[in-house]
Amino acid sequence: MKIKVLERDENFIRFLVSGIDVSLVNSLRRIMMTEVPSMAIDNVIMIENSSPMKDEVLAHRLGLIPLKTDLDAYVLPEKCTCNSELGCSKCSVTLTLESEAQEGTRTVYSKELISIDPEVVPVSDKIPIVKMAQSQKVRFEAYAKLGLGLDHVKWQPTSCCTHKYAADIQVDHEKCNLCKKCLDACLKQVLAVNGQVNVIDLEKCNLCKECEKVCPIDAIRVERIKDTFIFNVESTGVLPPERIFLESIRILKEKTDELKGFVTQIKAGKA
Numbered sequence: 055m056k057i058k059v060l061e062r063d064e065n066f067i068r069f070l071v072s073g074i075d076v077s078l079v080n081s082l083r084r085i086m087m088t089e090v091p092s093m094a095i096d097n098v099i100m101i102e103n104s105s106p107m108k109d110e111v112l113a114h115r116l117g118l119i120p121l122k123t124d125l126d127a128y129v130l131p132e133k134c135t136c137n138s139e140l141g142c143s144k145c146s147v148t149l150t151l152e153s154e155a156q157e158g159t160r161t162v163y164s165k166e167l168i169s170i171d172p173e174v175v176p177v178s179d180k181i182p183i184v185k186m187a188q189s190q191k192v193r194f195e196a197y198a199k200l201g202l203g204l205d206h207v208k209w210q211p212t213s214c215c216t217h218k219y220a221a222d223i224q225v226d227h228e229k230c231n232l233c234k235k236c237l238d239a240c241l242k243q244v245l246a247v248n249g250q251v252n253v254i255d256l257e258k259c260n261l262c263k264e265c266e267k268v269c270p271i272d273a274i275r276v277e278r279i280k281d282t283f284i285f286n287v288e289s290t291g292v293l294p295p296e297r298i299f300l301e302s303i304r305i306l307k308e309k310t311d312e313l314k315g316f317v318t319q320i321k322a323g324k325a
């Protein structure tokens with residue numbers, strides 16, 4: 055298996071994977087979306103709330119604030135030995151907020167959440183939580199925990215996670231009469247004419263085959279490469295996108311090891 059990074063920034067990565075089966079690629083995509091743990095607020099103790107928003111709605115909004123996640127410092131609550139509903143220092147982070155609208159209407163933003171762990175804080179300071187009229191007040195303690203997107207979308211670390219087949223485009227330059235119909239048909243600007251029709255941005259091709267359809271003399275061929283895929287992974291900011299991918303591989307390996315162990319037990323007649 056070979057990996058080539060095509061594009062990368064803080065929260066997004068696009069890479070080409072070759073020498074891999076479609077079922078494996080899809081397994082990794084699904085694991086990235088639903089089984090890579092991330093932090094989210096799961097319990098809220100409301101001490102005071104005179105804002106127009108009900109406690110339950112406010113708690114729900116808090117749960118949806120993406121929190122930067124330190125996967126190496128915390129464990130999933132079900133794997134923790136504390137067996138406590140609100141968790142311990144190994145499986146839970148406390149965030150507090152106390153805010154009052156002293157001079158007219160004001161909006162409470164995510165930057166006002168104070169975390170006991172500086173590594174577990176909202177990914178953005180500008181997420182509005184609640185709007186209050188003068189003299190209204192909110193005060194609460196919130197408990198964030200690791201969880202899985204399988205259980206609730208608030209724990210999903212990716213906002214976008216897709217893959218597509220990589221394309222192979224062949225132009226028969228001897229046949230081609232430079233009518234440029236294929237260029238007009240391609241919405242992704244994959245082709246250009248420079249004395250002849252050239253492929254200038256192969257990774258953008260989405261295999262729509264419009265260029266093939268409009269070519270009156272069959273001079274262009276577009277095929278998918280069966281073992282090569284382009285992945286787009288966009289993180290919500292909770293984890294770096296490459297960490298999400300690496301975690302998905304680790305989780306898949308854990309699952310296959312578990313299955314192997316089970317098969318060995320069956321063969322030994324123990325299961």
Ligand SMILES: [Zn+2]
Pocket residue numbers: 131134135136137138141142143144145146
């Ligand atoms: Zn614990």
